[in-house]
Amino acid sequence: MIRKLLVAMPLAAVMVTSAYAEQTPGDVLRGLIDRTQSPYLTQSPQNVQMIDDSPAIWTGYEGGDLFKAPRGPNNVSMESCDFGKGPGVVKGAAVELPRYFADTNKVMDLEGRIVHCMTTVQGFAKDDPAVRTRHGSNSDMMKIMTYIAMESNGMPWNPPLSHPLEVAMRDAGEEMFFRRQGLMDFSCATCHGPDASHKRIRASVMSSSSVPSDWTKSISWPAFRVGQQHARSPQNRVRGCYWQMRTGQIRQDSDAMMAILSYWTDAARGQPAILPDMKR
Amino acid sequence: MLMKKSRFAAGLAAVAAIALLAGCAGGTDTAASADAKPDYTKMTSKELADHLIFNGGFNLAHETQEGTTVAARMTQDNIQKMCTESRNKPTPEQVGKIVAEARASIKYPEGGIKLGDWKKGRDLAWSGFGYRAGHNNDNHASREVGANCYNCHQIGTDRTGGNFGPSLTGYGKTRGNTEGTRKFVYEVIYNAHSYFPCTIMPRMGYSGMLKEESISHVMAYLLDPESPVNK
Numbered sequence: 001m002i003r004k005l006l007v008a009m010p011l012a013a014v015m016v017t018s019a020y021a022e023q024t025p026g027d028v029l030r031g032l033i034d035r036t037q038s039p040y041l042t043q044s045p046q047n048v049q050m051i052d053d054s055p056a057i058w059t060g061y062e063g064g065d066l067f068k069a070p071r072g073p074n075n076v077s078m079e080s081c082d083f084g085k086g087p088g089v090v091k092g093a094a095v096e097l098p099r100y101f102a103d104t105n106k107v108m109d110l111e112g113r114i115v116h117c118m119t120t121v122q123g124f125a126k127d128d129p130a131v132r133t134r135h136g137s138n139s140d141m142m143k144i145m146t147y148i149a150m151e152s153n154g155m156p157w158n159p160p161l162s163h164p165l166e167v168a169m170r171d172a173g174e175e176m177f178f179r180r181q182g183l184m185d186f187s188c189a190t191c192h193g194p195d196a197s198h199k200r201i202r203a204s205v206m207s208s209s210s211v212p213s214d215w216t217k218s219i220s221w222p223a224f225r226v227g228q229q230h231a232r233s234p235q236n237r238v239r240g241c242y243w244q245m246r247t248g249q250i251r252q253d254s255d256a257m258m259a260i261l262s263y264w265t266d267a268a269r270g271q272p273a274i275l276p277d278m279k280r
Numbered sequence: 281m282l283m284k285k286s287r288f289a290a291g292l293a294a295v296a297a298i299a300l301l302a303g304c305a306g307g308t309d310t311a312a313s314a315d316a317k318p319d320y321t322k323m324t325s326k327e328l329a330d331h332l333i334f335n336g337g338f339n340l341a342h343e344t345q346e347g348t349t350v351a352a353r354m355t356q357d358n359i360q361k362m363c364t365e366s367r368n369k370p371t372p373e374q375v376g377k378i379v380a381e382a383r384a385s386i387k388y389p390e391g392g393i394k395l396g397d398w399k400k401g402r403d404l405a406w407s408g409f410g411y412r413a414g415h416n417n418d419n420h421a422s423r424e425v426g427a428n429c430y431n432c433h434q435i436g437t438d439r440t441g442g443n444f445g446p447s448l449t450g451y452g453k454t455r456g457n458t459e460g461t462r463k464f465v466y467e468v469i470y471n472a473h474s475y476f477p478c479t480i481m482p483r484m485g486y487s488g489m490l491k492e493e494s495i496s497h498v499m500a501y502l503l504d505p506e507s508p509v510n511k
Binding site (some may be wrong): 164165167168169171172173174175176178179180181182183184185186187189190191195196199200201202203239242243244246247248249250251254255256257259 | 320321323325326328329332333336337338339340342344346349350353354355356359360363364367368408411412413414415416428430431432440441442443444480482483487488489
């Protein structure tokens, strides 16, 4: 899994995780940099240097323990839950989300699916702190989400578009991405559209959704945000960008959120995920 | 103020219209109307995007600092609509409409356009504070609302600005602090679509984000011969 850390870890842990030990997030990032020399990917040498020591990796390890532990009123683990690739399958699940789930007749992302598992299989109430607390490295949500996401490190983004609802949500998400609104007349594309690639907001080099080899890093969440000292989710990033745009708050788990996430994941299709990532 | 009210009213009308279309009038702002959910696959992507935004996607009732609600912020006005539709490449016909509308929107200070205090302007040009609403709300009683210029422009040489817009370093020195330049800069800050239809530069006078006095300070920062921008 995470080569650098593995060296320092007890042998037992190495045995458990070595099946995934091919690449670290840093390996994936350096692979992209070698291939593209992108000024977006290379803008922070510290980032490239630190990514394999990201505290989010520990968040993910804690999540692995939570995932496997019997929890909730029903006292069962999450191992029977379906994240899109069948009950209990986490490897490669994160890069194929959001996707359509027949059991809810909805397009759902990883976060929503974790909530679904906790509330249906494990029997947690919707307002139980384990379900309700979504932000911060100390939350069960961020731990479990990071664990599942780490199991897709290095795999190409490949959200399915075989169900008509998946296509509809992806296309609505693109519409939302280019929609200008709010007090500053911004759309997401103002800063992440085709014309924005490698331009700077102050000192930050921007990535564009039309450059998949950059965009994969942009959408690789959970990521440890150095400025906030917490692992953050994709939904947290979307909420933050709308807030900066002076719109108002996009709702957690809403279909609007799923549409944006469907579009942004599709835009990185084929490029390797960096999970967990590290960001400013 | 009039403009604000009519934008807000238009916003409510649009919300109501969409709710009617979706067959769930009265339940506009709930995520819980799942049983009344229309068939997403039968809508165009634009219809679906609007539906998602106005039916549970955003906290529409949330009050904004300008005294409206998020519903008004999410409702597009003509210029936003035309620039979205054309992906910021307006047809010649749209260009005409946008420029005319933008020009008509500009209100000038009584007593003429004057330069304020470049020191205050420097702080405002850097600051990104103000009007953010949602999980946190900028409290305008605690700080001055900023102008965000540095996000997109290099201006002084002591700080790193963005490059979405052209560098404004030495602006007053090269353009001259003349009445014509002052008018142009005022109009660009107030509503840049009057010169650059479908520009990404926010309409900070028109939207009310920047009050007359703040505009005068930012203009001084760009144009005053004493400002470090022109040294």
